[in-house]
Amino acid sequence: MQQVLDTLNQTIPLEGYLVVAAMMFAIGAWGALIRRNAVVVFMCVELMINAVNLTLVAFADYLPQAGGTGAGYAVIIIAIAAAEVAVGLAIVLAVFRSRRTVNVDEINIMKG
Amino acid sequence: MITTIIVFLPLLGALLMLLLPDEERLVRYAALGVAAVPLVLVLFVYFRFGLGGNLDSSSLSQNFTWIESLGVGYRVGLDGLGFGMFFLAALLTLIAVAASWDITSNLKQYYAMLFVAEVGMLGVFAAQDLILFYIFFEITLVPMYLMVGIWGDQNRRAAAIKFFIYTFFGSTVMLAGFLAFGILAGTFSIADLGAGGGLGSVAQVAIAAPVLFGLLIKVPAVPLHSWLLDVYVSSPISTNVVLSGVLPKLGTFGIIKIALPLLPQGVEPFLPYVAALGVINIVYGAFVAFLQPDLKALVAYSSIGTLGFILLGAAAGNAVGLNGAVMQQVTHGLYSALLFILVGVIASKTGTRRIAELGGLAARMPWASGLLALGALAAMGLPGLAVFVSEFMSIMGGYEAFPVQGVLATLGIVLSAMYLLYMLARTIFGPIENPAYEEIGDAGPAALAAVVPLAALLVILGILPGLLINVQQPAVQAVVAAIGGS
């Protein structure tokens, strides 16, 4: 019983966080590639950025020489992502106004 | 200083042309005046410095550092290798202006283009820095492209772009070689580079290969010549004068001025092949000229053939061969300009360039026919005319260095005599083919004014080749010394 508790209380190795983040990044990338709806593509990109952020914070907490600056960087990245969302949705809205669709594969009057 | 002035005067002339009012006679006379000034200055230089053998006088050269970190400078000066062509470039520009009667639209712009091209042509023969050489080399490209593309015949656009792409490719390859050379040797100054620029023979070979390739496209040496026919045939007459008289020499001059003395060990393994290419040019040019139904195409191939002697003489690398090659550059320019102008005269009078439709012109056009005969005799290397001297020296030098190639080259003389005499027989002699030709008159005064000086020079240089050879001799000796020959 004690052994089980010990196992449960063990600290998670750094790799654990990194792998979860990598999976999340891959799922986000997958979605960004296959979804047609521009808004959903956008959400998937947000997933990717969050995965990166998770990696960053994990490094910040685990690497002794990092001195915790990673968390600070993560705040900056969150702000940048918010700015991306603001401009991105404005552009999606502009596209919708002129086309009545936000499906990325239907928006293709330019070719070649 | 005077060299710089001569090189850039035409640029002022080009600007002047664009500013003139649209009045044909005024524009033509102004262009003649503008073209005459550099020629007069070159003649002044010839009599003041050239005859005395001191072309290396410091008052003729200029030396500024331009891009210091790379060792690139604005360095110009004259020497015996380039002087003949420097003179010819100025002369043929003037002749081209005189022979531009077939240009009727946008005359000002045409002359402006011609003068911009003249800057490049004069500059190449005066440049004493590799980068500067390349820049002048390329400056001729756009004006020539536009002259063919705007004022040529119906096939002009394709011909112009083909010409541009081929020669641009060649010169870019050459530039890569130049840059490798300059960066490894630490300077781009031709004087400072000396023989080999301190490089080992492997590096020299690696550099010489692209340089020779680029220059041979410009000449053009035979497997690389496919751009030439279209553009020669499509050009207006006055463009032909420059295109065949001066532009191929940018390539041959590059070989004589840069490839040989600066990369002696690099070019050495290639020289037999260059000589062989020269022979191929001679023989191939003569054969194909034989088959041409079009008078202008015949002259174009004849021109390719005669250029082969320059390659042969240059590749020989001995004093005789090089003297022949350097002189052949000038004499080839004289006779090919002459022939192209006369073909233009005949074509505009009779309305055709097809040899089969011509015949018996001597009766109606005695002056034009006589001069055409003179040009053809010059082209086949008749003794007494200038081309004989230079071809003979090229063959002699070539035979000394490469016996097989030398002997084969003499074949070219026989072949060229055959097709040129055949051509003369079918165009100016014999009965008048077409009754319409009974009415035509002889060449006009403009055409004669353009042709007679060329004919006179062919005769004068044939009798007194020393006028040219004495000027080039010291520089040729220097080249021979650089390649380690005798």
Next chain:
Amino acid sequence: MPVTPETFVALIPELVALGFLVLVLLLGVFVPRSAAVPAALAALGSLAVFGSAVVLLAAGFSGEFFGGAFVVDGFALYFKLVVSASAFFTVLAAARWSGGTGDAPEYMTLILSVVAGSILLVSMRDLFGIFLAIELATIPSYAMVAFDRSRRESSEGGMKYLITGVIASSVLLYGIVLIYGVSGSAQLSEVAQAFSEGLSPVALLGLVLLVSGFAFKVSAAPFHFWTPDAYQGAPTSAAAFLSVAPKAATFAVLLRILLEGMPEAAPAWTAVMAFIAILTMFVGNLFALRQRNVRRMLAYSSVAHSGYILAAFAALQGPALSTGVQAVMIYSAAYAVMNLGAFFVIDLVGDDGKSYNGLLKTRPGIALSMGVFMAALVGLPPLSGFFGKLYVILAGAQSGSVLVYVVVGAVVVNSVLSVPYYFGIVRNMFFEEPGGGEPGVSGSGALRFSVYALAVATALFFLVMGPLAALVSGAGLV
């Protein structure tokens, strides 16, 4: 003491840019519906940034600030000059058009924020700071591309640019984070230490992701596909500016990352760069050959020119290190003058190849200028583009690596490949008769001034080559 008076001196160009940015914005609120005032102010702002960078450069000011994360050196100041000068001409060219949209202050603000981001970018030595500055330059540029509400292509181009851009940003960021994880710091000096101990798998992965992200940003193949749509859809001034200024800054900072952050890994990244460069040149030129739309052709041409600059990156080894850096610097300036000009001519004439027919007769000044730009883009001497290629080939020749010689060969072949499409325009302008295609708009005086000024700068570039070469050889990173 983190912040000293010197720090503010170092930040003068950035502070000037931000000051004018806020000024333009406020004026937009208080002086509604005016195009001239914000444009004049933005032009003044660009000039002020240019002037302040010149003063810093002339005074020989240099130093590291914020614990070494922000650096002012000749290299950074040089690119600040390129960016602000491009911005000046862009503002002039965009003045009347932006007035027509009714949102001139916003448009000018966006231009100035791209300027602010780009000039900040070239001074950054902290990976996350670099990311932040890139985003400061990129986020407004999405909006610039989508700014033209009268053309449907604009919002479409904006959206394609946006989606690929944000994906690229997250890839780039992942690369940065992995490099941060390996080295425990985002400062380039400490990254260099971590990379000097050999490439661990994660370090290599981070490098690959980082380079891929940058390849997106500079439209290098195979990540170039957003470029034609974005530039075709964008307002001309935006396409011109984005293909020049932020791109130059991005190249500059990539150079800084690679040379200051991972010099020991040079064999790995020069090889990668060599392949990307060859691919980019060929893709750009071969697709440009197929275009009928001049704007789209120039977009592909900008891909090709990215390839030429990347060729200089491939040469960054051995004795060619310094020449390679100089090549990137010279090429950026040379490309700025000719490409801005070429795009502005499109604004004057139109993007249908046929509207250029006979331009020499109808509008000789514009036709000659366009001829100069096209010849310069081909790389004919003595125009500006020639000197860019000169330095690239020079660096390649100096590098002494066989792979780089192949790259140089590709540069030569591609220069020739590019002739038909650039000279197709020349042919239309000079050889064809007028008529066919719709007549172009006349354009504002400021736009024509920009075109003529840039044509003169392109044609007379050789006059400034001497001082410019001295400047870059003294200001190189190595």
Next chain:
Amino acid sequence: MIVAFAFLAGMTLVSALGVVLSRNVVHSALFMSGSFLGVAGFFVMLNVPALAAFQILIYVGAVTVVILFGIMFTQRPQVRSFSTILHRQVWAGLLVALGVGVFLAYVLSIQDWGGTQPGSGPREMADLGRILLGVSPGTEIFALFFQVVAVLLLVATIAAIGVSRRKTGEGVDRGVEE
């Protein structure tokens, strides 16, 4: 710890899959906030509760709401079949994504990270604040970052306004009838 980790990992990844595979756009958005919450949980485990708070405020709150607004403006929420929501290369995409994920995970786990210990991060809000203001040594650059981020947000707002502002007299359907 393991339990919490497993729970959060499951929540994050399943929600992420939900974003990609949900047929309803609104559901995607809600899944996305679930995934963000999971990440916030990780932040707590990684000793940065302050960052977790930011995460919830900005992502789960602001970003999700803005995206929901975007959805409301651009489409009626309706259930669609997969063929209408997905691009063509679903399976190729899946393979690529799986490959990328496995490759990333593999590379990250074979790396020798050295003596790593959790707990080097700033536990206290005050520590994070010091970093963000660039006061503590080694983080001076944050003084600059903080200002630049402020500018960036301002610029983004202007950009969004510039792109999406509708002129008076400009129809909603502008461009469609062309």
